[in-house]
Amino acid sequence: xxxxxxxxxxxxxxxxxxxxxxxxxxxxxxxxxxxxxxxxxxxxxxxxxxxxxxxxxxxxxxxxxxxxxxxxxxxxxxxxxxxxxxxxxxxxxxxxxxxxxxxxxxxxxxxxxxxxxxxxxxxxxxxxxxxxxxx
Numbered sequence: 001x002x003x004x005x006x007x008x009x010x011x012x013x014x015x016x017x018x019x020x021x022x023x024x025x026x027x028x029x030x031x032x033x034x035x036x037x038x039x040x041x042x043x044x045x046x047x048x049x050x051x052x053x054x055x056x057x058x059x060x061x062x063x064x065x066x067x068x069x070x071x072x073x074x075x076x077x078x079x080x081x082x083x084x085x086x087x088x089x090x091x092x093x094x095x096x097x098x099x100x101x102x103x104x105x106x107x108x109x110x111x112x113x114x115x116x117x118x119x120x121x122x123x124x125x126x127x128x129x130x131x132x133x134x135x
Contacts, residue, residue, distance in 0.1 A: 003087060005033050005127025021103045021134065028069040029076065029131040031091040038123040046123070051092065054124030058095070066097060068102040068111070073097055089126075 009017075035050030046053070062073045067073055075096040082090055099105040 003129070005031075005091075005129060007122055007125055007127055011128070017106070018102055024101060026099050026102055026105065027133045028097045028099070028105070028124060028135075029129075030093075030095040030097070031129040031131070032093040032095065033089070033126045033128060034092045034124055035126045035128070038120075040059060040119065040123040042119075048124075050124040050126065053120045057117050057120035057124065058065055060120075061097075063113070065108050065114045065117070068101065069108045071099040071104060071108065083112060083135075 031133075032054065033112050034054060038046050038048040038050050038053035040046060040053075058076075065074055071097060076093070077094050077095075107120075
């Protein structure tokens with residue numbers, strides 16, 4: 001199995017997001033890999049680490065944008081070690097966000113304020129895996 005961390009979904013992944021069940025709740029498992037130093041697309045100077053930049057985003061998402069669409073963070077924790085399997089490099093953190101449905105998640109990521117906060121996410125992450133789960 002080849003694993004590639006990315007910052008954003010590709011067009012095909014987004015096109016398929018609303019196919020199928022759009023009414024059931026979903027949980028998005030986020031496997032996060034931080035940059036050593038935050039790097040903003042607009043070129044701004046910063047002394048923030050990747051993790052510090054990501055924490056700005058995470059605070060906004062958990063206190064403003066997830067509650068706005070009826071979602072919440074159900075787990076967040078640092079990765080300490082790998083018990084089963086093998087990967088070249090471990091992720092730094094795991095976070096699980098719960099949304100009432102896929103449309104709620106799309107509404108959140110389309111919010112103008114969210115898109116502004118997302119700049120800190122992109123600056124802080126080297127990449128991630130974002131895994132959609134349903135119960």
